[in-house]
Amino acid sequence: MNHPFEYEIIYSNRKTLAVQITPDGTVKVRAPRRCPNSTINHFLQEKQSWILKYVNKAKQNPLSEKPPLPPSERNRYIKIARDIFTQKTAYYAGIMHVTYGRISIREQKTRWGSCSSEGNLNYNWRLIFAPEEVLNYIVVHELAHRREMNHSKAFYAVIESILPEYKKAQKWLRDNGRSLWTVV
Incomplete structure (x- = not known):
């Protein structure tokens, strides 16, 4: 089946299909190792309008090429993050009655945060330029994985119990998240 965009398939030990649009508008499909092409094509057909919207958006608003941050400046932002x-995670972990392991601050190109099965948390330092409610959402999202290591309805119910208006933060990240890469 032909699609109005090119894409790359990345097979791994995952259980579900996912599509990623990189900042330059490249489409990457992440698929389970033995996923049939027909399933991938059907998935892409279902997501076609969403994919085209974000591919066009990426091509209309290319990330400006800025010189790399000096290490001292980057380290300052990482310390702030x-x-x-650290403060937000401790605060929300107390409210949510969950524990966590190590906190790492990184510069991930495709993720704002992550939680390992051991409870170690990673946050993208560029989030410090997002609105406060977005930072709160990312922290609560990652801590919710301490109860549900998935993105099920139960997982989002945990988030909603803490942040009833979390969808506004999700929308902000969808609509404005790319801009965090052009701030510095």
């Missing part, structure tokens, strides 16, 4: 996320 570590302080913010």
Whole structure:
């Protein structure tokens, strides 16, 4: 089946299909190792309008090429992020009655945060330029994985019990998240 966009398939030990649009508008399909092409084509057909919307958006608003941050400046932002996320994580973990392991601050190109099965948390330092409610959402999202290691209805119910208006933060990230890469 032909699609109005090119894409790359990345097979791994995952259980579900996912599509990723990179900042330059490249489409990547992440698929389970033995996923048939017919299933991938059907998935892409279902997601076609969403994919085209974000591919066009990426091509209309290419990320500006800025010189890399000097290490001292980057380290300063990472320290600020570590302080913010350490405080917010401790605060929300107490409210949610969950534990967590190590907190790492990184610069991930495709993720705002992650939670390992051991409870270690990673946050993207560029989030410090997002609105406060977005930072709160990312922290609560990652801590919710301490109860549900998936993105099920039960998982989102955990988030909603803490942040009833979390969908506004999700929308902000969808609509404005790319801009965090052009701030510095």
